[in-house]
Every structure is written in structure tokens, then in C-alpha cells.
Amino acid sequence: KYISFQASNPGQFENDSDVLWQRGHVPDTMVYHGRVGINTDAPDEALVVCGNAKVMGRLMHPSDSRAKQNIREVDTNEQLRRIAQIKLVEYDYKPEFASVMGINNT
Numbered sequence: 001k002y003i004s005f006q007a008s009n010p011g012q013f014e015n016d017s018d019v020l021w022q023r024g025h026v027p028d029t030m031v032y033h034g035r036v037g038i039n040t041d042a043p044d045e046a047l048v049v050c051g052n053a054k055v056m057g058r059l060m061h062p063s064d065s066r067a068k069q070n071i072r073e074v075d076t077n078e079q080l081r082r083i084a085q086i087k088l089v090e091y092d093y094k095p096e097f098a099s100v101m102g103i104n105n106t
Contacts, residue, residue, distance in 0.1 A: 042100070050102065 022031045037043030039050035060066065093103055 040100075 020032055020034055022033075023029070024031045035043040035046055035048070037048045037050070040048055065071065093101075098104075
């Protein structure tokens with residue numbers, strides 16, 4: 001499955017900044033070399049969606065079991081000892097970050 005974005009004028013670009021978008025090698029795909037923001041003009045990751053996203057298919061993440069092999073149980077006592085060593089913290093979001101991200105309770 002591929003994520004595809006289609007503009008109202010496919011293959012044509014309105015200004016010089018749009019030249020970063022290119023047709024992909026796979027049919028019906030576009031490639032962008034940089035960060036993409038949806039409902040934000042300041043994405044700080046490869047893809048930032050400010051709002052809800054609907055996926056009509058699957059998302060695969062490196063932690064997905066379909067990408068792993070040799071999965072086995074571990075010694076729970078050893079793992080609990082390790083968990084007890086984890087440093088836990090509390091924090092508040094910076095107000096300027098919270099307002100941009102639409103977070104009410106910082």
C-alpha cells in the first residue's frame with residue numbers, strides 16, 4: 001500500500017517551492033524530499049498531521065510482530081528488576097508548544 005497525494009493540477013507546480021515534489025517511480029505516487037505538514041506550516045518530523053487521520057489499511061511499524069523473528073518469552077523476574085531501575089518523570093508542556101499543538105491541559 002502506498003500513501004498518495006493528488007493535487008488539483010497533477011504534474012504541474014504553482015511556485016518554485018513545489019519543485020521538491022516529484023512523481024514517484026511507483027504509479028500514482030509523489031515523492032517529497034523534506035518534512036510534510038498537514039494543518040501545520042512548521043512540521044518538526046518527516047510527517048506531522050495536526051488533526052485526525054483516517055487509515056483505510058494497515059500501518060506497519062518496526063515494533064510490529066510481522067517484522068520480527070525469534071520471538072520468545074523472557075525471565076519476568078529479571079525484567080521486573082530492570083523496570084524498577086527506570087527513572088520516571090513528570091512534566092508540563094511549554095505554553096508555546098501546547099498552543100501550536102492544540103493541547104489545552106499542559
